[in-house]
Amino acid sequence: DGGITQSPKYLFRKEGQNVTLSCEQNLNHDAMYWYRQDPGQGLRLIYYSQIVNDFQKGDIAEGYSVSREKKESFPLTVTSAQKNPTAFYLCASRLPRTGEAFFGQGTRLTVV
Amino acid sequence: DAKTTQPPSMDCAEGRAANLPCNHSTISGNEYVYWYRQIHSQGPQYIIHGLKNNETNEMASLIITEDRKSSTLILPHATLRDTAVYYCIVRGGATNKLIFGTGTLLAVQP
16 A cells, blocks of 8 residues: 555653654655644644755754655654654655645654 | 634534635745645545635535635535544645644534
8 A cells, every 4th residue: 555654653762862753655755744743733844855865944853853865764863952852743745746745644752 | 835824623513514714815826725634643634725716526625715815625514523623734836845834623513
């Protein structure tokens, strides 16, 4: 099946540790996105990538890093510099012609 | 990208039409209007999009005003499963950024 896969669904980490969230797509989309969602809030853009080996900061990039070495993969690292990392993280890719975005099911990160 | 404004919440009776408004008064000529919805703790789902003509698909209809400064998403016969947060987004031009607002929580009542 074509789609976006985020793993794991739930992730627990100790404060001060870096953690990498996986996002893989087999839709052959160039553009990919990472969002953060806090309880009762909308989605905030962390990073986005329009093509392999290129990415841009979104509105809340501080404390996060990404890479885009392959078209299919756009992993997000939550570093120890992120002050409030506990949140729901969503990855998306976008169909180039219509602009329709497809989302993964999210990773809920809890830092204790 | 143009900013959008939506009411924070709305109620709708099951079986009735749900009309969700969105203001995008700063929209420019080449920007599309997109609608997504997010059911609790899931990833958002694409519903529909349009530029200036009204659009309809199997999920919903999108009505865009002639001046394009606002739009309405219509769910013709709302069901309990349509309870979700609905996001209106404006996107276009050279940027590929997708910026979501806070959306409208639609509660469909039995």
